[in-house]
Amino acid sequence: MTLPQAGSDPVTVRAPRSIPEASVARLAVYLRMLGELAEQGADTVSSEELAAATGVNSAKLRKDLSYIGSYGIRGVGYSVSALIHQLERALGLNHRQAVALIGVGNLGHALAGYGGFGGRGFPVTALFDVDPDLVGIHINGILVDHVRDIPTTCRERGITIGMIATPGPAAQGICDALVEAGVRCILNFAPVVLQVPEEVEVRKVDLAVELQILAFHVARKRLVVEGAEVDGESLAVPDAQANGHPVNGTSNGGIR
């Protein structure tokens, strides 16, 4: 499908050769593990080894890697350093991406102080809040600005990613400000569904939902152990050990 064959359309568009979203997520995991292997002095790694270390099927891993090109050596494996380079290129990590964090409360403090973002190419370079006690202080060497400065400051510093850690009711307003500031990728920790224009990408981290999914599995296991329904109805799930959070869906019903 969508092969660059003649016939269907007058102008033959270049094959999009898109990377499945699911694979992108795994590629990021491979990349981190490769970094650890490189530190340990590993020179090459086989798909089987890397798959075991990251907990995926080796065939799936090879297919994931095949989306970004053929950089393996048959009979040997993959060159760790070369693969790191290719993954960084494919994931768009050759340019640093500056991140803005809005809402420097409990969670925001932890995020702002976390070194794991900057260390992986995502320096948090702007902090925003409305609380007068917070605006003006420094966290991890970064000044907290007032949210009214979001449009100007984000453009000035070339911010491409926004992280929202405000209370739920404030999130949509902040989101709108970020979009106005030209930010087109948002990571949202507030438990609300953000409405955005379709060119903006939103990912939601929803810890309460994570716990509820786990709770569901607890309940399911209780049924299996007890061998009978607790509440008059049965609940079950096919596999477990999976980890897919959809909650998405070509959001029509949004701004569109």
Added chain:
Amino acid sequence: MTLPQAGSDPVTVRAPRSIPEASVARLAVYLRMLGELAEQGADTVSSEELAAATGVNSAKLRKDLSYIGSYGIRGVGYSVSALIHQLERALGLNHRQAVALIGVGNLGHALAGYGGFGGRGFPVTALFDVDPDLVGIHINGILVDHVRDIPTTCRERGITIGMIATPGPAAQGICDALVEAGVRCILNFAPVVLQVPEEVEVRKVDLAVELQILAFHVARKRLVVEGAEVDGESLAVPDAQANGHPVNGTSNGGIR
């Protein structure tokens, strides 16, 4: 497959009627939105309205709800209160699930102080750390215990869910202790792949991966805007606006 039809097996097993994992995640989102609607005094809600509010396709929403039974009224919609009750039952929220948090550092402090968990039926009732400066203090009224007490304390308090917020290298050891304590569901914030027996369910929250997925979309959009490849290769994705994090995969290579 596995239909309760006569023929295949001597003893006909009751239809498992499993709920797809993807649907479970969305059901939790519907439940939260229904809670908000109930607060606003809504009596009934149609699939179209609820779908718009949660950003999903209305047909998908109806199918999700159909997995837990037929509680809608044709021509009217769903009774908000009745649907909340059914969702709570289906998700296993009729019993409170006590949560243990291990690692009370930056992130752990934020999690321990967060009221959103207890408010939604997941009270954090145990905290653990190794740092002598932390062991013994109270956070949000909960005493921080030493990690060596994990097995006894977790069993005493009937803990069913563990949240790991320690540095990566410590995570596997903590995980093993939790499993030994009978905890069978774990939410892991450390950037490592945990090896667990197959009866244990692990979900990973990996913020650096979230950012990398966003960065990938930034890069992809840059290409679209500039209309040419930046680095000699093209990268693209079909849809965007999706939100699936797999990174899983019937983890063979684990303990099994």
Added chain:
DNA sequence: GCAACTTTGTGCGTGCCTTCACAAGCGGCT
């Protein structure tokens, strides 16, 4: 230089998830 071994890259079948589209069912209106 050849044979045996190792590992990649991928074609293909299978199953899950999503989406469309519509019949069935329910309430309200006349």
Added chain:
DNA sequence: AGCCGCTTGTGAAGGCACGCACAAAGTTGC
């Protein structure tokens, strides 16, 4: 009482993702 409009619940179809299994391709040893 009967009709009409609205909404649910689901059959069917398509697409995506996963994983097996194997040919191709490279390496090592002799």
